[in-house]
Amino acid sequence: MTREKGTALILGGSGRFGRATAEAFAKAGWHLRRFDRARDSLPEAAMGADIIVNGWNPPYHRWAAELPGLTAQVIEAARASGARVIIPGNVYVFGAGSGPVLSESAPHAAANPLGRLRTRMEAAFRAAGVPTLVVRAGDFLDTRASGNWFDMVLTKRLDRGRLTYPGPLDVPHAWAYLPDMARAAVELAERRETLRTFEDVPFPGYTLTGRELAAALARASGRPVRARRMAWWPLRLARPVWPLASGLLEMRYLWAMPHRLDGDRLARLLPEFRNTPLDVALASAIGQADIHPDEPVARGADAALAQ
Numbered sequence: 073m074t075r076e077k078g079t080a081l082i083l084g085g086s087g088r089f090g091r092a093t094a095e096a097f098a099k100a101g102w103h104l105r106r107f108d109r110a111r112d113s114l115p116e117a118a119m120g121a122d123i124i125v126n127g128w129n130p131p132y133h134r135w136a137a138e139l140p141g142l143t144a145q146v147i148e149a150a151r152a153s154g155a156r157v158i159i160p161g162n163v164y165v166f167g168a169g170s171g172p173v174l175s176e177s178a179p180h181a182a183a184n185p186l187g188r189l190r191t192r193m194e195a196a197f198r199a200a201g202v203p204t205l206v207v208r209a210g211d212f213l214d215t216r217a218s219g220n221w222f223d224m225v226l227t228k229r230l231d232r233g234r235l236t237y238p239g240p241l242d243v244p245h246a247w248a249y250l251p252d253m254a255r256a257a258v259e260l261a262e263r264r265e266t267l268r269t270f271e272d273v274p275f276p277g278y279t280l281t282g283r284e285l286a287a288a289l290a291r292a293s294g295r296p297v298r299a300r301r302m303a304w305w306p307l308r309l310a311r312p313v314w315p316l317a318s319g320l321l322e323m324r325y326l327w328a329m330p331h332r333l334d335g336d337r338l339a340r341l342l343p344e345f346r347n348t349p350l351d352v353a354l355a356s357a358i359g360q361a362d363i364h365p366d367e368p369v370a371r372g373a374d375a376a377l378a379q
Contacts, residue, residue, distance in 0.1 A: 076101055076102060076103045076317075077100065077101050077102050077262060078102055078103070078122035078123065078261070078262075079102065079103045079104075079105060079120060079122050079126075079192065080093075080097045080102050080104055080105070080121065080122065080125060080261070081105045081118055081121040081123065081125065081335070082094045082097075082104060082105065082106050082107060082125045082127060083107050083114075083122045083124065083125060083126050083128050084107075084125075084126075084127030084128045084129065084147070084318065085106040085107065085125075087129065087212060087218075088125050088212060088218045088220070089125070089127045089129075089250070089253075089254070090125060090127025090161040091127075091241070092215075092250040092251060092253065092254035093125045093127070093158070093254040093257055093258065094106065094125070094255035095251075095254065096251065096255050096257065097125075097258050097261075098122075099341050100258045101123050102123075102258070104327065105117055105121065107110070110220065111190060112268040114145055114146075114149045115148070115149055115152055115153075115291060116308040117149075117154050118149035118150065118152065118155055119202065120151070120153065120154055121155045121266045122155055122156070122261075122264070123156055123157075123158060123261050123264075124146060124150055124153075124156070124345060125157075125159045125257075126157055126158065126159050126160075126185070126190055126199055127160070128142050128146075129160075129312045130142075131188060131315070131316055131319075132186060132315075132318070132319025132320070132322075133213070133315035133316060133318065133319060134163060135186060135189045135319075136185070136189060139189055139192075139193055139298055140192075140193075140196075141347050142195070143193050143196050143197070146376075147196065147197060147200045147202055149188075150200075150202040150203070151200065151202050151217045152159065154203075154307065156202075156203035156205060156261070156264050156267075157197060157202060157204045157205070158204075158205045158206065158207065158260075158261065158343060159194070159197070159204065159205070159206045159207070160207060160209065160253075161190075161194065161207060161208030161209070161272070162190065162209065162210075163210055163246060163322065163326065163331060163333070164184075164186055164187040164190045164191075165182050165187055165190050165191045165194065165300065166178055166179070166180060166181060166187075166331075167180075167181045167182030167183055167184065167187050168182075168183070168325040168329060169181075169329070170329070170331065171310070171329055171330055171331035171332075172206075172330040173313050173329055173331075173332060173334050174246075174274060174299050174331055174332070174333050174334060174351050175333075175334035175336070176272040176273065176274055176337050177338070178209075180194070180195075182192075182249045184323075184325075185322065186319055186322055186323060194272075196271065198267035198270045202269075202317070203264070203267070203269055203270075204269070204270050204271065205251060205260055205261070205264070205267060205271045205273065206219040206270075206271065206272045206273065207256060207257045207260070207273055207275050207350055208272065208273065208274045208275060208333065209246070209253050209274075209275040209277055209377055210245065210246025210247050210248055210250035210277060210331075210333060211245070211246065211247050211248070212247075212248055212249075212250050212253075213248065213249045213250065213354065213357040214250050214357060215251060215356050216249065217356065221238070222247075222357060223357070225238060226229075226238075226285075226300060226321050227289070227357075227358055230289065230297065230358055231291065233295055233298055234297070234298055234299075234300055235285065235286045235289060235297050235298070235299040235300070236300055236301075236302045237282040237285075237286075237299050237300065237302060237327075238301075238302045238304075238324070238327040239282065239301075239324075239326075239327025239335060240282070240327075240328060241281060241282035241283045241286075241299050241301070241326045242281050242282070242283065243281060243282070243311070243327070243328060243329070243330050244279045244280065244281055244330045244331065244332055245279070245280060245281070245282075245285075245326070246276075246277060246331055246332055247272075247277050247278045247279070247280060247285075247328065247333070248277035249278070249347065249353040249357070249374070251279060251348065252275075252348050252353070253275050253277070253364070255322075255345075256273075256275055256310075256342060256345060258288055259342050259345065260273065260341060260342065263283060263342075264302055266341075267341075268379055272337075273337050273338050273341065274334050274335065274337060274338065275333060275335075275338060276313040276332065276333045276334065276338065277333065277334070277347065278347070278350050278353075279331075279333075280350075281331035282299050283299060285299075285341055286298065286299040286359065287310040288350055288354055289358065290350060290356060291351050291354075292351045292352075292354035292355040293339055293355075293358060298322075304321070307320055307321055308321065321343060357378055
């Protein structure tokens, strides 16, 4: 019988990152605790845990009201328990005009509201001195319908041979296959004694232009795929009645800003780590359902906080 490697507390376990990391920790032989906001106390649930996976992520329009309080709760739980927190970082903290290579030492210079909120969240963990691991990635390729840009917008018309792309077709964009990102998080957690107190690890995943993505989808699907630019005006019209539209429009610059995540730090920490081949990852990600981009799809008491 394989000995358990530690205990991981999963916050937001039915959301994207929480679900993927829960699966990866379980597969690696860890004991899991899945937090339920309806019945559990975070300080009690965190006691004895080695890792706290912070998969909580409210919708964009609730970030300002909720992120500071959620961050403070996780910091206090980590401080009391001694657990290391794992956060799914994004590229928002860098801001418009950054890149094209985003490393762990790149300035967090975001000037837009959502970028500043994420910057302050990460800064709070660093200032608190609790062991923290930020695994930073671009947009997600998921293994099921989860309401991200890829399944809701880009491949919504893939059955008609169409890739609907939100930006210029020749601009490099960062992507992460969620099972790979979760696997990296677990392998880093198993080396936690060698990590810095605040460890920021960019996860390079895949860097693709719109045209390259269309070509890869054609290979993965076995049919021709033609890329077309997405129209943004429907989001502008929807902004008064759909709260998430403002956040999606605010982050539009990422589709026009060439960027990739620097993999040097990950390669130093996990020299044997290898990504799933792109065509294999895309084959598992296509054919997903229609859900709004970046809207949580989890159910139950923890749903509104799951990424």
